[in-house]
Amino acid sequence: METGNIIAVYNKNKQVALQEFDSLMHKTSAYMNETARNTSHYVGCDSKLLEKETVIAMKEQCKYTLFKPDDIQLISGQRFPDIVAANHFGVEVKSTKENKWVSTGSSIVESTRVENVNHIYMLFGKLGGNPVEFKCKPYQNCLYDIAVTHSPRYLIDMEISQDKTIFSKMGIEYDKFRLSENPINTVRTYYLKKIKEEKRTAMPWWISDDTVTSPTLRLWKVGTFDKEEQNLYKAKLLILFPSEICNSNYDRATLWLCVRHSIINTHFRDLFTAGGQIQIEGYYCPAIIKRILNLAPTVKQLLSEHKISHDIEDNNPDLFYADDKYAHWVLQVSKQYPQIKRLQNWLLEV
Structure with missing residues (x-):
């Protein structure tokens, strides 16, 4: 087989090209494992150094494949994945200092994904073992769940079977999920169903669209939260998602409430942007401005x-x-309303 023609092959037969990439990655993993068994080369590697070492190993293993060493590139900056091979293939490099095959992965919102990279493998380094070990497999086949703390991130387990991936649990293929218009809504629906099922298993609570009696799942409606608790959550949302909320984009905010605090709100607009115009010191402002000003002391605290x-x-x-x-938060908010010249000063005077 003639070497160095992977792009040409990809354009003719993607399946053959993907098989060749699979072969390259398993050769790379085997090479790194052999190096780790015979030397201490990877001991003490941090994440950035391991990315560079993976590039070196991939270039070395390009021999007798359709890939050329020049096809392998380390991508600088906060891009996904870490390594791009021949424009269409990628490698995300993850590692742990512990002796296990699990870790927290990348964001589910692949906004920094390199264009045209459609096939990604995970190369995972278990740096806490003796010797150091490596595994690789298709990216989507080692993601078993989504972290429910902070922003949504995949959880990695290099030893799970394909039927245990998060995509299998959600009933959707990885590519269909990542290319969908609203993947966050898919995750939110999955977690809502999961929370309800877990609660039903634990106790015979009855949950409907109108009534939530479970202490672990709360529907944000009148009487669910006292005013102080409402203001606390709203202030947190304004801190975390200022530009989205000011522009009535609630996808990330609603997901954060659901997976971080088990709170469901089906009328999110009412919290911030409902209502018409109000007048403040001669300025005609949307109603959200008054709400932001009222919440600013809590934000500051x-x-x-x-x-x-x-x-x-x-x-x-x-x-x-x-x-x-x-x-800085004041600046983030005031930039959303350039027509209200005094807004920045109003907020800074709090």
């Missing part, structure tokens, strides 16, 4: 107490790394 730092890091990283977090 939460940011000063650092109680939701992990959530901020995952959902609003620009805010997490800001020195003056309240001032």
Whole structure:
């Protein structure tokens, strides 16, 4: 077989090209395992170094395949996946310092996915074992669940069977899920069903669209939360998703409430953007502005107490790394309403 023609083969027969990529990845994994058994080469590797070592190993194993060493590229910056091979194939490199095959993976919202990369393998390094070990398999075949803390991220288990993946549990293929218009809604529906089923198994609660009696699953409606608790949740949502909420995009916010706090709200708009225009100091403003101003003291207190730092890091990283977090949040919000010139000052005066 002539080497170095993987792109041409891909254009003619994707299945043959994918088989060749599978062969390259298993050769790479075997090569790295042999190196790990015979040397201490990978001991102490951090994530960035392991990415570079994987590129070196893949280039070495291109011999006698349709891939050329120049086809293998390490992608710099916060892109997905870490390595791109011949434009259409990718490798996501993950590792753990522990002696196990499980870890937390990447975000389910693949907004940084490299264009045209349609076939991705996971290469996982178990760096806590003696010797260090590596496994590889198709990306979607090692994702067994979604983390319910902070922003939604896949959970990795390199030893699960294909029928135990999160996509098998949700009843949807990986490519159909990632290419759907609203994958977050699919996850939210799955978790709502899962929460209800778990509660029914534990206790004979009756749950309908109108009544939620379970203490673990709460429907946000009149009387469910007192005013202080409502304001606390709304302030957190404004901190984590300022631009989305100001623009009436509630997908990530509703998912966060569902998987982080088991709270379902079917009328999210009423919390923030319902209502017409109001007047503040001569400015005609949407009703949400008054709500934001009322919540600003709670926002300021939460940011000063650092109680939701992990959530901020995952959902609003620009805010997490800001020195003056309240001032940065004020800027994030005020940018959504450039027509209200005084908004930034109103919020800073809180």
